[in-house]
Amino acid sequence: MGVTKTEAFSAIDNRIARYAKALAHPARIAILKLLIKRQACICGDIVHELPLSQSTVSQHLRELKKARLIRGDIEGASVCYCIDAAEWAKASALTRAFFEVQPGAAAKCC
């Protein structure tokens, strides 16, 4: 149904999935990398760096905002985006914890 049975899964699992969903598109990976690289925030420069239309980039930024990974501060006529450090740390920690469980134990199948 294109609709996820959110309530059927744990809060942690939903949260990891939420972060993963935000990263599930190369454009959003590229945007986040840009925001990190320039440290200070960027506005519509992102549009010029990506091979996508302005409206599409805006939509991706909105997705990232929805996942709380970035913030956008209005700066005159333009908007300044940046990584939300707290949420970023949370996403990083949860994802790492998820991947780090039993690093080698997964090797053998049946």
Place this chain on the structure above:
Amino acid sequence: MGVTKTEAFSAIDNRIARYAKALAHPARIAILKLLIKRQACICGDIVHELPLSQSTVSQHLRELKKARLIRGDIEGASVCYCIDAAEWAKASALTRAFFEVQPGAAAKCC
């Protein structure tokens, strides 16, 4: 268009996005956790552990297989699934590298 401009982004960004997409659903997080927890692989036990129908679980397993994060070995009438250790390590490393760039520098906005 529901279609991603894959060719417009770097191989690394596409790869991270591919892994993230596989993790972008709580059911798949739960499945992976199960596979890790039981070390050895499982088959349709997954269906009994999740509040989803057999066909839906099968579809999620297929997604995970598409991302190469798991493998499925036929074991008589049933199928044994397990984490693909090599790919798992790659996903872990790429994701970690992505998150670890400039841990604190993202704090300040404009």
Place this chain on the structure above:
DNA sequence: GAAAATTATCGTAATATTGCGATGAATAAG
């Protein structure tokens, strides 16, 4: 104030995702 620049949002189109029941294919059990 009028024109230009910067973003967000709306509308549309194409495709993807999520979920389920039903059906198939394969092996195991009787």
Place this chain on the structure above:
DNA sequence: CTTATTCATCGCAATATTACGATAATTTTC
């Protein structure tokens, strides 16, 4: 051989995603 078990796949319905152009809302510049 027939029947049950196990799993994948098909078909369907509802919704979501990706992308773009057009438009609207701000703000700056002239």
